[in-house]
Amino acid sequence: MYNASERLTFLKHFFYLASYKYTMEFSSKLLENAVNEMSQLPGIGKRTALRLVLHLLKQPKEQTHSLSRHLLQMRDNINFCENCHNISDTKRCEICANPNRLERIVCVVEDIRDVMAIENTSQYRGHYHVLGGKISPMDGIGPGELTINSLVEKVKSGAIDEIIFALSSTMEGDTTNFYIFKQLEGLNVITTTIARGISVGDELEYADEVTLGRSILNRIPFENSLKNS
Numbered sequence: 001m002y003n004a005s006e007r008l009t010f011l012k013h014f015f016y017l018a019s020y021k022y023t024m025e026f027s028s029k030l031l032e033n034a035v036n037e038m039s040q041l042p043g044i045g046k047r048t049a050l051r052l053v054l055h056l057l058k059q060p061k062e063q064t065h066s067l068s069r070h071l072l073q074m075r076d077n078i079n080f081c082e083n084c085h086n087i088s089d090t091k092r093c094e095i096c097a098n099p100n101r102l103e104r105i106v107c108v109v110e111d112i113r114d115v116m117a118i119e120n121t122s123q124y125r126g127h128y129h130v131l132g133g134k135i136s137p138m139d140g141i142g143p144g145e146l147t148i149n150s151l152v153e154k155v156k157s158g159a160i161d162e163i164i165f166a167l168s169s170t171m172e173g174d175t176t177n178f179y180i181f182k183q184l185e186g187l188n189v190i191t192t193t194i195a196r197g198i199s200v201g202d203e204l205e206y207a208d209e210v211t212l213g214r215s216i217l218n219r220i221p222f223e224n225s226l227k228n229s
């Protein structure tokens, strides 16, 4: 056991280290502002932000101008496909506009990363429906924040024969699948889910193309996935 004086010394060291870690003295307000903005990005702490900002300062001015310009252009002009809600430069994305795709089969995914992963397999010829996230009470994301209503409406209009659930097999993914499945109950549509060669918790984006391609081809009725869990 430690005595009182040793504990006090430990606490003093702890607070010294903590304050050293979290306060950063800047010699320039401009630099500080840039670092603060950069550190708002996910996975970027203050130290990494400072490293990135100093890197930009070393590069030719044109490079930072070009980076800023492209970010602004993307933010101001980004568009979402009116049919599948995927990010697109046109009103309808290339997939929805392609007459060779099977529009009556719709694969439900979280975001554009999943669309890209599945497209890379070259095994899927249907359309997508991009939810824009997963139901996650912890993060304050309810069904209303996602594009679930427009999917249900599409099914109600009789435009879809099969819905394929392809959300990652996490608690949030399973909850979202189940919520949508319940919304579709009684409607004239087949619901399937991709076969789980992909282990629980894996994100689609990290699955290898062959495994993911196979899991789409070998999809199973959604009800069967409920019985297994």
Ligand SMILES: [Zn+2]
Residues within 6 Å of the ligand: 081, 082, 083, 084, 085, 086, 092, 093, 094, 095, 096, 097
């Ligand atoms: Zn689209």
